Amino acid sequence: MKLNTEFMRETFIASLGGVPKTFLITILTLLVSIPIAFSMALSKLENKNVSSKIVTGYVSLIRGTPIVLQILFIYSLLPSTLNYLIKDVFGLSYNIFKMNKIVYAIIVFSLNNIAVLTELFRSALGTVGHGQMEAAMTVGLSKRQAYARIIIPQALVAALPNLCNTVIGLIKNTSLAFLMAVQEITAISKMKAASGYYYIEAYLMIALIYIIVCTVVQLLFAVIEHQLSGYKKRLAV
Amino acid sequence: MLKVKNVSKAFKDNQVLKKVDLEVEKGDVVVILGPSGSGKTTFLRCIDFLEKADGGEIEFDDIKTDLNHASAKTIEKIRKKSAFVFQNYNLFANKTALQNVTEGLTVARKVPKAEAIEIAKKALDKVGLSDKYDSYPVQLSGGQQQRVGIARAIAVNPDIILFDEPTSALDPELVGEVLKIMRELAKEGITMIVVTHEMKFAQDVATKVVFMDGGVVVEEGSPKEIFTKPKEERTREFLMRILPDFDYTI
Numbered sequence: 001m002k003l004n005t006e007f008m009r010e011t012f013i014a015s016l017g018g019v020p021k022t023f024l025i026t027i028l029t030l031l032v033s034i035p036i037a038f039s040m041a042l043s044k045l046e047n048k049n050v051s052s053k054i055v056t057g058y059v060s061l062i063r064g065t066p067i068v069l070q071i072l073f074i075y076s077l078l079p080s081t082l083n084y085l086i087k088d089v090f091g092l093s094y095n096i097f098k099m100n101k102i103v104y105a106i107i108v109f110s111l112n113n114i115a116v117l118t119e120l121f122r123s124a125l126g127t128v129g130h131g132q133m134e135a136a137m138t139v140g141l142s143k144r145q146a147y148a149r150i151i152i153p154q155a156l157v158a159a160l161p162n163l164c165n166t167v168i169g170l171i172k173n174t175s176l177a178f179l180m181a182v183q184e185i186t187a188i189s190k191m192k193a194a195s196g197y198y199y200i201e202a203y204l205m206i207a208l209i210y211i212i213v214c215t216v217v218q219l220l221f222a223v224i225e226h227q228l229s230g231y232k233k234r235l236a237v
Numbered sequence: 238m239l240k241v242k243n244v245s246k247a248f249k250d251n252q253v254l255k256k257v258d259l260e261v262e263k264g265d266v267v268v269i270l271g272p273s274g275s276g277k278t279t280f281l282r283c284i285d286f287l288e289k290a291d292g293g294e295i296e297f298d299d300i301k302t303d304l305n306h307a308s309a310k311t312i313e314k315i316r317k318k319s320a321f322v323f324q325n326y327n328l329f330a331n332k333t334a335l336q337n338v339t340e341g342l343t344v345a346r347k348v349p350k351a352e353a354i355e356i357a358k359k360a361l362d363k364v365g366l367s368d369k370y371d372s373y374p375v376q377l378s379g380g381q382q383q384r385v386g387i388a389r390a391i392a393v394n395p396d397i398i399l400f401d402e403p404t405s406a407l408d409p410e411l412v413g414e415v416l417k418i419m420r421e422l423a424k425e426g427i428t429m430i431v432v433t434h435e436m437k438f439a440q441d442v443a444t445k446v447v448f449m450d451g452g453v454v455v456e457e458g459s460p461k462e463i464f465t466k467p468k469e470e471r472t473r474e475f476l477m478r479i480l481p482d483f484d485y486t487i
Contacts, residue, residue, distance in 0.1 A: 131327035134287050138321035139389060140313065140345030149344065150329045157331075231331045231373040 004198050011192045012205045018185035019213065025102060025174045025184065029109040030167065036110075037117030042147075044122055055118060062115030067108075067173055074108045075180050105177040109170060116166055124159035125151065157228050164221035168214045175210075185209050238263045238428065239397060244283050244293035244304060246276075253279045254290070255452040259430075261397065266423045267430045268439040268460075271449035272475060277432045278324075280449070281401050284430070285321050286312045298396070317345065320390035324402040326382040328374040334361060334385045335370040338392045346393065360388035364418050380411030387418055391427070398422070400431040436480055440464055448472045 044052045062070070083096045128151045136146035178187035186206055193202030239261040246254040253276045261267055269277045282288040283304060284295065290304035297318060302311045328337050338357035342348040348356070361370060364384035374382055383403055390398050400419070404412040416438055422429065423442045433439065439446055439460060446463040448456045448471075456469045464480075467473050 128330075129325075129327070131323060131325055132329055135321070135323060135327035135329065135389075136340075137287070138285055138316055138319075139341030139393060140317045141340070142313075145344055149340070150331065153331050231333075232375060233373075234375055 003204075004196075004201050007192075007196060007198045008201045008205055011189055011198075011202050012208065014192055015185050015189045015205055015209055018183060018188045019209065021102070021182065021184045022171060022174050022213070025105050025109060025177060025182070026167065026171050028106045029113055029170060032106065032110040033113040033117055037114045038121050040114065040118045041121035041125060044118070045125055059115045059118055062112055063119075067112055068176060068179070070112055071108050071176055071179050074111070075104055078104060078107065101180050101182050102177075104180050105174070105182050108180075109173065109177075112173075113166070113170060116169075117163075120159060120162050120166060121155070124155040124162070127158040128154045153228075157225070157232070160221060160225045160228070164218060167221075168217055171213060171217065172210060175206075238298060239284075240296040241284060241304075242294045242296075244280060245291045246279055246283055246288060247291055253452050254283070257293075257449070257452070257454055259447065259454070261428060261430060263396075263428055264426045265428055265444045266442050267445045267447060268443040269430065269432045269447045269449060270434075270436075270439060270463075270475070271455075275449045276452040277449045278401055281399050281430060281432050285316060285319060285399055287321070317393075318396045320393055320395040320398045322383070322386050322390050322398060322400045322403050324405050326374070326379070326386045326406075328382055328385055328389075330374050333371050333373055334366060334377070334388075337374070337385055338389045341389065341393045356392050357388070360392040361385070363391070363421075364388045365414070378411060379407045380414045383407065383411075383415050384418060387415070387422075391422065397428045397430065400429060400433065402432050402434070404433065404435060434479070436464075448475065450475065 040055045040058075044055050079096055079099075086092045086094055086096055132150055132154075133143075133146055136150050137143075141149070174184055175186040177184050178190065181187075189202040189206045193199045239259075241257070241259045244254050244257045245252075257276070257280050259267070259280075269280070271277045279288055283290040283293070286304075286307065293304040295302055295304055295307075295315070297315055300311060300314055300318075302308075302315075307315075328334075329340065332340060335354065335357050338360055339350070339353040342353035342356060343350055358367075358370065361367060364387055366381060366384055366388065369377060369381060369385075372381075374385070377385065383406075387403075403419070404415050407415065412435070416435060419429075419431070419438070420442055431438070431443075441460075443460045445457060446460050447454055448463060448467075448469075450471050456463065456467060456472045463472065464476065467476065
């Protein structure tokens with residue numbers, strides 16, 4: 001078998017055009033899900049009441065279903081539901097079916113990511129000993145101040161390796177956005193491939209782009225971790 | 238100055254404290270002794286609201302409240318008048334020694350930063366850590382960490398310092414450096430309540446010794462009374478076990 005290198009070059013360049021969209025979905029998803037997941041993790045740790053039960057139920061529901069199923073569900077259900085709400089309940093004339101499909105992608109990935117990140121943050125917050133919270137209380141800090149100044153900075157550092165995993169997982173999952181007709185890396189390559197039946201070439205290029213993107217993200221996290229974890233080093237610098 | 242009365246606390250079915258009373262006058266060094274599981278640490282933690290007592294009252298200067306129904310504001314007031322030294326130091330791992338000490342000043346008490354740093358440096362000098370201002374807890378030995386813990390406590394100029402087994406987690410050769418500082422604080426007239434197993438410290442420094450067992454105060458008195466002529470059988474048994482050369486007159 002001989003690979004069509006010219007096609008590969010073309011596909012690579014064309015698919016690179018999907019990278020900004022992949023990043024856009026990833027970053028917006030993180031911006032939506034991180035604060036929500038963090039407050040859900042805190043509610044799970046701080047109160048053992050109804051809200052923490054709801055959080056637990058939500059996390060189990062999301063973790064118990066494949067992301068493809070979540071995408072199919074939301075993509076079939078959400079547009080018509082929104083249309084009904086806008087037209088019949090609020091009486092507006094906005095055409096929901098014209099809305100950029102990327103919004104649905106962000107909604108699905110956020111719903112999914114919130115569940116993953118809630119557990120991630122909960123375990124990270126757990127790594128900071130309860131004693132430090134007590135010490136903060138005894139020197140007169142409020143709970144909020146203790147979280148902001150003592151607990152969360154350390155939990156973040158503890159969360160970084162897992163957060164890196166999650167972000168990379170999210171980036172790779174955005175390839176599923178082609179199911180929602182979003183023109184990201186995978187969708188562009190697949191379309192190019194279909195035009196000339198050069199599937200293997202196209203898949204190789206998709207892989208190459210994801211490897212590059214994910215490596216960059218890993219390096220970025222390594223740098224951040226190095227910057228933030230100075231207090232863990234045994235020898236003074 | 239500090240009066241706590243009728244403190245009760247249960248963990249599930251385990252009644253840890255059964256109506257414990259304690260009175261502390263200004264300048265007192267109260268040492269609480271007792272076998273493990275006797276409730277002494279829980280009692281100390283209830284005073285600073287680290288543990289919510291099931292019942293009991295506290296009177297601290299002009300603040301008076303129920304231990305179970307204290308408002309957040311009252312708790313904050315009492316915490317700002319007191320300081321706590323933990324068995325496991327509980328230093329803020331992401332802060333340097335100096336920042337560990339300034340935290341309670343700048344954030345909780347709104348002391349200007351420059352002034353807070355001055356106070357913190359003085360406190361660290363006092364515990365013999367003038368060369369460790371910028372070290373993180375992980376870079377310090379256990380004894381040094383506990384001394385930072387003590388500096389953090391004295392820097393806020395509290396009316397009382399509560400010590401919860403401050404030397405129990407330390408290697409034997411590091412115990413001395415921490416006790417030495419506590420002796421100095423006692424000499425300066427700082428009021429403290431100390432839960433400890435250091436009998437020598439209790440004998441030399443305490444103005445009052447409280448012996449607890451099974452969630453009640455069995456006996457209290459001056460060190461001389463407790464160590465040379467304890468009235469209660471349980472106190473005698475405990476002292477005999479813990480002091481090999483214990484000898485009392487009947």
